[in-house]
Amino acid sequence: MGTANDLINNGATTAQIQHAGGWRSAEMVNRYTRRSRAGVNAVADLRRLTSPLADDPESD
Structure with missing residues (x-):
């Protein structure tokens, strides 16, 4: 569901997304x-910082 991803990417909580999607359990979210x-965790952040592309302005 694209809306769920849009919501999570814009800071919505699991409970908010669960309510918006009409799901009974957080597992569906x-x-x-x-x-x-x-892409939103400490390991992903570390990989972005240490990536050879991290300092390349053309990589955006």
Whole structure:
């Protein structure tokens, strides 16, 4: 669901997304947003900082 990913990317909580999607469990939110959430964690931040492309202005 694109809306769930848009919401998670814009700071909505799991509960807010669950309500908006009409889902009974937070697991559905987790399933739909897993790829968006994968880029938002300490390991992803570290990889971005240490990537050879991190200092390349052309990589944006």
